[in-house]
Amino acid sequence: MKLYIAPRAPNPRRVQIFIVEKGITGIEEIPVNLNALEHKTEAFRAKSPLARVPVLELDDGRPLGETRAICTYLEGTKPEPNLMGRDPTERAFIEMADRRVELYVMAPISNWVRHTHPGLAVLENPQFGEFGKSQSEKLQEALVWLDGALATQDYIAGDRFTIADITAFCGIEFARLMKFKPGEAGYPHLQAWRDRIAAKPSTQT
């Protein structure tokens, strides 16, 4: 299998961490240069019609896009260690947690970065600075919730490490482009959780 990634982009990183956590080996990583708009070429759009990374090319040649869908596939190929739930009920509660950190933490962080950071002007065109700034304010409500949750549980979805921790970690780390650090912003439990995840071998790349 081949995994099309973009160095430093948060969504490919989610899959890269997932693969290391699962102990899956033998997937070739192929970098796509976003700033050179390589993802918008006809060749890449044949694999990803809306020009998104990551894409996993299966051994039969089929391209599978969308971060979380790629993880669903990989979890099927190697169920343990389990990161997405062992039965439908656990799968649902982990998916709830994963969506919350994706939609209410990672998405506003992405909007904040993409609409206000000069380095993203090529990829987010046009940028709407005031909208981006307001997203950083909306983000705070989700961080208050998340910090409170992490005061009484070790991981995003409860008592064990799951895909939701990977999603939240890649989102929070992307905010470092905005000099954001949870502890300095008043979220000590989120900072402690972030430091635990940052110490894992899977997040060293």
Added chain:
Amino acid sequence: MKLYIAPRAPNPRRVQIFIVEKGITGIEEIPVNLNALEHKTEAFRAKSPLARVPVLELDDGRPLGETRAICTYLEGTKPEPNLMGRDPTERAFIEMADRRVELYVMAPISNWVRHTHPGLAVLENPQFGEFGKSQSEKLQEALVWLDGALATQDYIAGDRFTIADITAFCGIEFARLMKFKPGEAGYPHLQAWRDRIAAKPSTQT
């Protein structure tokens, strides 16, 4: 079980259609008045900390939030008719299709409506009109792709009706608030698909 919904809101509608398609009965629907900000009350936040609908309250009292996570749970309770994939590989490809229409069709439509329609000013505060307008333009790339896909396949994820059709339908229908009709906008295959879905008993409510 109890399902907390908001009349006419697209995300609760996704679950409502899913339930009818599955043939699941006996779930009590409880309306939440968004314009009265009932979702922001302490009582509702105990079920949904970030004040989102829908929420499914399980028989054991646990609140399960997030549209797609609720569907994952319900698919587990009643696997047939299958709407989310019968094995991990099929689940992954349907999830890919579902995410594409959620993130690249429904989300820009939501941003377009929420940031430009006067009726949404209470819920989306502040509104950023120019950003909203630009989202309607970004939407077109996804609609070109989707219209092209539906020229050669009957459903969003391929040859059978799945959760991805429900997501796309609720997104496209939400755009009616902006007087958007796929056929008039130059997407004839999307219009034909929309009309087939709109004729199903599950979408009559």
